[in-house]
Amino acid sequence: MSAETDFNVTDSEWEVMRVVWAHGQASSKEIIDVLGQKMDWKPATTKTFLGRLVNKGMLNTQADGRRYLYSANVGESEFVRHALDEFFGHVCNREVGKTIGSVLSKATLSHKDISLLQTILDEKKETAVEEVPCNCVPGQCHCNVHSGGSCSC
Amino acid sequence: MSAETDFNVTDSEWEVMRVVWAHGQASSKEIIDVLGQKMDWKPATTKTFLGRLVNKGMLNTQADGRRYLYSANVGESEFVRHALDEFFGHVCNREVGKTIGSVLSKATLSHKDISLLQTILDEKKETAVEEVPCNCVPGQCHCNVHSGGSCSC
DNA sequence: ACTCTTAGTTTACGTTTGTAAACGTTCGTT
DNA sequence: AACGAACGTTTACAAACGTAAACTAAGAGT
DSSP states (O other): OOOSOOOOOOHHHHHHHHHHHHHSSEEHHHHHHHHHHHTOOOHHHHHHHHHHHHHTTSEEEEEETTEEEEEESSOHHHHHHHHHHHHHTTSOGGGHHHHHHHHHHHOOOBHHHHHHHHHHHHHHHHHOBSSOOOOSSSSSOOGGGTSSSOOOO | OOOSOOOOOOHHHHHHHHHHHHHSSEEHHHHHHHHHHHTOOOHHHHHHHHHHHHHTTSEEEEEETTEEEEEESSOHHHHHHHHHHHHHTTSOGGGHHHHHHHHHHHOOOBHHHHHHHHHHHHHHHHHOBSSOOOOSSSSSOOGGGTSSSOOOO
16 A cells, blocks of 8 residues: 655654664564563564554565564664754754754764764855844744844844 | 643644744734744644643743733753754664764854854864764664674674 | 464554634623 | 623544554464
8 A cells, every 4th residue: 555655753663663773684573672671662562663663664574484574664864864854843943053063062973973074064164144044933033032132034 | 730841842832832932922812823824723723732831831821911921931942952862862872973964964054053063073073982882772782784884882 | 283482463542642612701892 | 781802721532652462373392
């Protein structure tokens, strides 16, 4: 029926995806064991999420005897990017800079991560704007409230 | 009863908060009007969310005659930081760098934002690690799957 | 063959969320 | 004093979620 992948994954299902992403391919038993330990879920609970994820097209099943081997149909990076777009869709554009800063602050990063970010940031310098416009309220602007400053929208 | 603020705000409620944050203080009529336009919600719908947010302690009410003036009890920055912590609680630590990069790439930033991020990034250089450990599966490590590289966990 | 185990599928059920009508109360107006 | 508009509060109700037991089918071992 549904050939389309449904990215609408709930928090619990997300936990299941993480295990699959980390394993690459795994049997339900492996997944159940990990989540039984990490999330304290009963086997039946994990089974439910596994089934729902297969329905959503987030997981692929490959028959292995009478059981399945599960694997992700969507990469973690792709999925996270998707979820993030939705997240930032809720955040006022004016807050995005600060927000990224706050994530950055508390993140554990590798040297490679840092150079990547450095590169991106350098590129960003060229398209930097004077004042980011508020997008919380359509039509009218109330930015003056935000940073306590004058707004040019 | 509940003296505690419940940060567990749903997507729809978040939209309401944005309007309040942008306005600083607003009557239900103003909020209803904005969301009726932006979200195409019936007045009753916005009323419901307003009520729920007051219950959660996210909104304060200040009597103004027989009606209320609503204002946020939690700042947008604080709230977003909170929501982000939860978000990143679902993301494998190894993905965080790339993830921040992807947000950064498509964000509209001001010059000020950029210098802020630059500063933070510079500081980060000092605590950069060789390889970020995976936290998707407890006890055992399957990082090799992630970046296709060898893992030292 | 027969039973135990294992793994996927169905069913269940209370809570949360999205969406909104209905209700009750209180001013402003006639 | 009566009436209608405005606003907060209650009630409603289907869909989504979290959590899990029950059921079913198919090998594994005896």
